[in-house]
Amino acid sequence: MPAQSTTTDTPLVQVTGLHVTFGRQKVLRDINISVPKGQTVAIVGESGCGKTVLLKAIIGLIKPTSGQILFDGKDLFELTDKELVVQRIRFGYVFQNAALFDSMTVGQNVAFPLRQHRRLQEPELQQMVLARLAEVGLPENIVAKKPAELSGGMRKRVGMARALILKPELVLYDEPTTGLDPIMSDVINELMLNTRRNYQVTGLVVTHDMHTARKVAERVIMLYPLSRLGPNDPQIVFDGPPQELDRSSDHRVRQFVRGEAGERLMEMREQAESAGHHAN
Amino acid sequence: MSTASASQPANHGILSGLADSIADWGGVILNSLVVTGDVAMFTWRTVSWLFWRLPRKETLLPNFYQVGVLSLPVIALTGTFIGMVLAVQAYFTFKDLGLETRLGAVINMSLVRELGPVLAATMLAGRVGAAMAAELGTMRVTEQIDALDSMGADPIHYLVVPRLLACIFLIPTLTIMADFMGVVGGYFYSIVILDIDMHHYWTNSEKFVDSFDFFSGIIKSFFFGGAIAIVSCYRGFHCTPGAEGVGRAATTAFVWSFVLILAIDLFLGNAMYSTYYRLFPDATKHF
Numbered sequence: 372m373p374a375q376s377t378t379t380d381t382p383l384v385q386v387t388g389l390h391v392t393f394g395r396q397k398v399l400r401d402i403n404i405s406v407p408k409g410q411t412v413a414i415v416g417e418s419g420c421g422k423t424v425l426l427k428a429i430i431g432l433i434k435p436t437s438g439q440i441l442f443d444g445k446d447l448f449e450l451t452d453k454e455l456v457v458q459r460i461r462f463g464y465v466f467q468n469a470a471l472f473d474s475m476t477v478g479q480n481v482a483f484p485l486r487q488h489r490r491l492q493e494p495e496l497q498q499m500v501l502a503r504l505a506e507v508g509l510p511e512n513i514v515a516k517k518p519a520e521l522s523g524g525m526r527k528r529v530g531m532a533r534a535l536i537l538k539p540e541l542v543l544y545d546e547p548t549t550g551l552d553p554i555m556s557d558v559i560n561e562l563m564l565n566t567r568r569n570y571q572v573t574g575l576v577v578t579h580d581m582h583t584a585r586k587v588a589e590r591v592i593m594l595y596p597l598s599r600l601g602p603n604d605p606q607i608v609f610d611g612p613p614q615e616l617d618r619s620s621d622h623r624v625r626q627f628v629r630g631e632a633g634e635r636l637m638e639m640r641e642q643a644e645s646a647g648h649h650a651n
Numbered sequence: 652m653s654t655a656s657a658s659q660p661a662n663h664g665i666l667s668g669l670a671d672s673i674a675d676w677g678g679v680i681l682n683s684l685v686v687t688g689d690v691a692m693f694t695w696r697t698v699s700w701l702f703w704r705l706p707r708k709e710t711l712l713p714n715f716y717q718v719g720v721l722s723l724p725v726i727a728l729t730g731t732f733i734g735m736v737l738a739v740q741a742y743f744t745f746k747d748l749g750l751e752t753r754l755g756a757v758i759n760m761s762l763v764r765e766l767g768p769v770l771a772a773t774m775l776a777g778r779v780g781a782a783m784a785a786e787l788g789t790m791r792v793t794e795q796i797d798a799l800d801s802m803g804a805d806p807i808h809y810l811v812v813p814r815l816l817a818c819i820f821l822i823p824t825l826t827i828m829a830d831f832m833g834v835v836g837g838y839f840y841s842i843v844i845l846d847i848d849m850h851h852y853w854t855n856s857e858k859f860v861d862s863f864d865f866f867s868g869i870i871k872s873f874f875f876g877g878a879i880a881i882v883s884c885y886r887g888f889h890c891t892p893g894a895e896g897v898g899r900a901a902t903t904a905f906v907w908s909f910v911l912i913l914a915i916d917l918f919l920g921n922a923m924y925s926t927y928y929r930l931f932p933d934a935t936k937h938f
Binding site for chain 1: 714789790793794795797798800801802803804805
C-alpha cells in the first residue's frame, strides 16, 4: 500500500529547465520537477540515467550547466557561503554507501552535525545521539565502534541517524536499499516511512528498487538515459502515483517496472560490435 | 587527374594531422590554464579561511600529531645521514686541496642553507603529502567530502585549513630538527671517523655560517610546507574514482610538491640572497 499524502501546495523544491553536462557527456536535459512540502517522491530509472546527479544538483553539490533549482524559493547557487550553510541545515542527505567518516566513531559521526551547528553541552548531545540511534534500531554500545566494524545495514542506519539529527525539512535518500538483504531493505523502508510520519519531512528517494518506490513514495518520477533518447524526447518518461506505473502506456516504463531486459542484451552487443568496427 | 586525386588525400592527411596536433596542444594549454586557475582559487579559499575562522582544536591536533610527531624519527634519521654524507663527499675534495679543517664550514652551511630544508621537505612531501592526498582522495571517492558539504561544513575549512596550518608550522620546525641532526651527523663523521681537528672544525663553522644562512633555510621551509599542503590537498580533492585514482592522486601530489619545492628553492633563495647582499654588501663571504 503506498504512503498516505500529507502534502501542501507550496513547492519546497522547484527544478526548472535543468541541464547537467560533464565535459561532452550530457546527463540531464530539460528536467522540470516541482515537489510540494510533505510529499515523498521516488526518482527511479536505469543505472546511469542521472538520478544521483539530479539529487546532488538539488542539494547544491553539483552545479547545473543551465536551468534553475529553487529550494523554498531560494536558488542555492546565488547564496553567500553563510546563507548556504543555513539552508544546508534544512537538508538531510543519506548517501548510497552511508559516507560515514572513517576516522570517527559512530557516536562522533552522528554527533557531527550537532557539533557543527548547535552549541550543546556534552551530556545533552550524547543523549540526542543515543536517542537518534535508538530510533533507527541501533544499540547504545555501537557509539564507540568505527564505521569499518559495521555491517552494510548498520552503516545505512547510522547514515540515516546522522542525516536526521538536525531534524531536516527535506531528506534526500540515494539508493537507500541497494546492497541490502530483503529484510534489511524493508527495515530501511519502514524507517523512511516513520521519518515522514514523525517529522512531516519532504522526501526524495533515488532508487531502482520498485518495492521501495511503491512502499514509501506518493509519487514516482522515472528518468530515462539520454543515450537512449532522441534529441527532442523528454527525459522524464513517467511522473505520477505509483499505482499508475503498471497502467502506463509507455513500454519503457512497463519494461522497467517489470524488470524485463527485452532486446536490451542484443542492443548492447550490437553497440559493442559497432564501436569495435569504428575503433578498427 | 590521377595526380591531383592522389595528392589531395595526401595533403588532406597532412592538414588533418596538423589540425589534430594543434587541437591536442590547444587542449593541453587550455587544461593547464584551467588547473592553474583552479589551484589559485583553491589556495585563495584556503587562505581566506585563515583570516575568517580558524579550525577547532579537535581538527587541528590530530593533523599536528600526524605531520609533526609521527615525522620526527624519519626526519631525525634523514638529517643525520645528510650531515654524514656531506662529510664524506666534502672530505676527499677538501683533503686534496689541503682544506680539510674547513670541512665544518661547508657541511654546516650546505646543511642549513639548502640540503636540510630541501631534503626534509622532500621527505615530508613523500611521507605527509602523499598520505594527505591518498586520505582526501579516498574521502572524495567514498563521498565523505560531499557528506561534509551536505551537512553545512565547508570541506576546505574542515579538511584543508588544519593540514595547511600543520604543514606551515611544523615543516619549519622539523627542518630545524633536520638541521640539528645534520650538524650532529656531520660532526660525528668528521671528528670521530675522519679525525678532523675539532677546534678548527667549529671555528670555521662559526666563521662562515651566520644566522642569515639558518633563517633563509627556515623561511624557505614555510613556503615548502604551504606548497606541500596545498598541492596534496588539491590532488586529493580532485581524485578520480577507484583505487587507481587514489594512487595517482598520491603520486602526482608527491611529484608536484617536489617540483614546487625545487622551484621555490631556486626563486625564493635567489630573491632572498640578492636582497640580503644588496642590504648588507659587506656580508659577502670569502673562502
